[in-house]
Amino acid sequence: MGWSAYYERHESRPCSPLLTKALAALRTHQRQAVDLGCGNGIETQAMLCHNWAVHAIDSEPEAIARVQKRHSDMAGAPSLLTTELTAFETLEHLPSADLVFAGFSLPFCRPEHFAKFWGLVTSSLRPGGVLAGQLFGVNDAWSDNKSMSFFTHADCLNLFATLELLQLQEADSMGTSMQGPKRWHLFEFVARKPVA
Numbered sequence: 001m002g003w004s005a006y007y008e009r010h011e012s013r014p015c016s017p018l019l020t021k022a023l024a025a026l027r028t029h030q031r032q033a034v035d036l037g038c039g040n041g042i043e044t045q046a047m048l049c050h051n052w053a054v055h056a057i058d059s060e061p062e063a064i065a066r067v068q069k070r071h072s073d074m075a076g077a078p079s080l081l082t083t084e085l086t087a088f089e090t091l092e093h094l095p096s097a098d099l100v101f102a103g104f105s106l107p108f109c110r111p112e113h114f115a116k117f118w119g120l121v122t123s124s125l126r127p128g129g130v131l132a133g134q135l136f137g138v139n140d141a142w143s144d145n146k147s148m149s150f151f152t153h154a155d156c157l158n159l160f161a162t163l164e165l166l167q168l169q170e171a172d173s174m175g176t177s178m179q180g181p182k183r184w185h186l187f188e189f190v191a192r193k194p195v196a
């Protein structure tokens with residue numbers, strides 16, 4: 001199943017509650033965000049509505065088209081949206097950001113590129129800026145997929161070593177995916193770049 005079906009399924013879902021937690025954790029007053037793996041742009045749109053400038057990144061042309069369409073439907077809004085059609089694996093630059101949101105997208109970075117990508121993400125954060133999203137754990141049903149990245153709890157602690165880890169919520173339970181029942185092993189996190 002491709003991403004198109006996912007975008008359709010999620011077209012009208014509410015904005016992620018994790019974004020609200022991330023916004024509450026900010027210790028900076030600038031408003032530049034990056035939405036990594038923006039999908040159909042629900043969180044991008046929510047940030048734009050709060051007057052954030054958002055750089056939305058995804059490797060799927062359909063995702064970028066959907067986020068642009070969603071934005072153009074916002075009558076009279078000034079354009080604070082920039083988009084980039086790129087894979088995490090080939091990303092060379094990110095704008096300095098106060099908020100990096102990565103909703104269910106980081107696990108899709110190939111493991112051999114993850115360390116470099118993560119370095120880019122964490123160094124893009126301004127002091128007081130927040131990074132929020134989900135990582136998948138090693139018990140996840142998809143963990144035999146060699147093109148995806150999976151982590152132990154200890155791995156996660158290492159990933160956040162240079163940040164203040166405000167939330168690392170682990171869940172390992174049966175649920176459903178679009179393909180049917182699935183074991184989900186998730187780490188949902190909110191982390192902040194220390195203010196020097």
Ligand SMILES: C[S@@+](CC[C@H](N)C(=O)[O-])C[C@H]1O[C@@H](n2cnc3c(N)ncnc32)[C@H](O)[C@@H]1O
Nearest residue numbers: 037038039058059060063087088103104105108
């Ligand atoms: C599960 S969807 C999540 C979309 C959105 N953030 C949400 O929460 O609904 C994952 C998104 O990551 C994008 N993606 C997957 N692998 C990627 C990669 N290697 N580089 C950039 N984006 C990728 C997909 O195209 C998809 O839009």
